[in-house]
Amino acid sequence: MNEFKDYKLGTELLKSIDMLKYKEPTKVQHIVIPTVLENKDIVVKSKTGSGKTAAFAIPICEKIDWEENKPQALVLTPTRELAMQVREDFFNIGRFKRLKIVSVYGKHSFTTQQKDLKQKTHVVVGTPGRVLDHLEKGTLVLDSITHLVIDEADEMLNMGFIEQVENIIKAVPRERITMLFSATLPEDIEKLSKKYMRDPNYITINEEEKAFENIEHILYEVKVNFKQQALINITITENADSCIIFCNTKQDVDDLFEKMTRLSYACERIHGGLEQEDRTSIMADFKRGYFRYLIATDVAARGIDIDNISLVINYDIPQNKESYVHRTGRTGRAGKKGKAITLLTSYEEKYLLEIEDYIGFKVTRKQLPSQEQVIDATLLFEEKMRTRAKLKKEKGTELNQEITKLHIAAGKKTKMRPVDIVGTLSNLEGMTAADIGIISVQDVSTFVEILNNKGEMVLEKLQTTPMKGRIRRVSRANEYK
Secondary structure, eight states: OOSSSGGOHHHHHHHHHHHHOOOOOOOHHHHHHHHHHTTEEEEEEEEESSHHHHHHHHHHHHHHHTTTSOEEEEOOSSSSSHHHHHHHHHHTTTGTTTTEEEOOSSSSSSHHHHHHHHHHHHHEEEEEEHHHHHHHOOOOOOOOEEEEEEHHHHHHTTTOOOOHHHHHHHSSSSSSEEEEEEEOOOOHHHHHHHHHHHSOEEEESSSSSSTTEEEEEOOOOOOOOGGHHHHHHHHHHHOOOOOEEEEEHHHHHHHHHHHHHHOOOOOEEEEEOOOOHHHHHHHHHHHHOOEEEEEEOOGGGGSSOOOOOOOEEEEEESSSSHHHHHHTSSSSOOOEEEEEEEEOOOHHHHHHHHHHHHHSSOOEEEEEOHHHHHHHHHHHHHHHHHHHHOOOOOTTTHHHHHEEEEEEEEOOTTTTHHHHHHHHTSSSSSOOOEEEEEEOSSOEEEEEEEEOHHHHHHHHHHHHSOOTTTTOEEGGGGGOO
């Protein structure tokens, strides 16, 4: 099966897959999609950047019964960033099937999530702690779950979430399809799979290929008091278009951010001490290319789906060998070449030995750039610093071109229901139920997506068409404040 249409997917899914520019299935998609469509449990060991989110999202979206109001799929992720990324991927893939995807995670309004979950919801993506919060308060019902995904299982283990994951597994129906994805398969993860899964298919992707085949790994030995300057020199000689710099602590991130900001770098920082809203905004701006350098803790090692990060720098060598895999896996994605540079001080050699034993090869040691090399590279570096980067299109941009999101100034407090919206829209000349996308009824507002380039026509007609007995104020959603 060399094309997605070979999997006998519905036309709505094939349309979104095509518009998302998914060409041929990746190796993990080639194996996982038909396996899930055949209702088999799977344990997948697959490196980051292999296309695994689409591998499970596509067959789950295909299996979802739109008419069912309760969640049919639950995806567990270790971090908020990854939950948002997976939710976005599901949303884009299921866009024309009109699937409602809700993400739940900490540091975000519980009440808002509760209101979302009260409405028709097909897929829930969340972190274990917040999912348990909703279960305990009765705001999340799992008795209709047919598909359970445990994503980044090894990171769940590292973060101490396995007990929470087990409690959630016990709350979902026994008759279900379970999928476990992990970049590594430590013993505790294998025990989990054997305990809660039914004769799962074990799938290892790219085992026969050389690890990190698209990534050049380089190591520079540095003295502690020269570390910041060494980093600056490296950024000048590398002159990357897009770069993530990883630190082990929030303090190191803040110190480095302050240093690079003083030197007029187009940079931002992200760590667990920032408000979730700020982290989300920074990640979105980095994806678009508003700045070239992101300084981060391991919170950014997962859930960043950006195809063209050309350089990853480990300012601090990770003290966890799995973290090296996930950090460096941010580059060399989607078949592109990448480079991973690690700075090593004299007392960190033990961490390097553990990492090299784990990844199966020695990281190439090189001499730091000489002063002459830095001087020679400075002119081009400064020229790029002065040049505004070309902004990248967000994933799903093409999908949005034929979809208009409308805001209706009426909601639950005025007894507005999705059926009222569907009834009104379906009676408009030129409209069918297939042209109506996701409807979200809130307290005093309703948002509805109009598909197939019919948004302008519907917006115009609703200015004079009553809904539930009276004319309502209707506008484009992005115009509504």
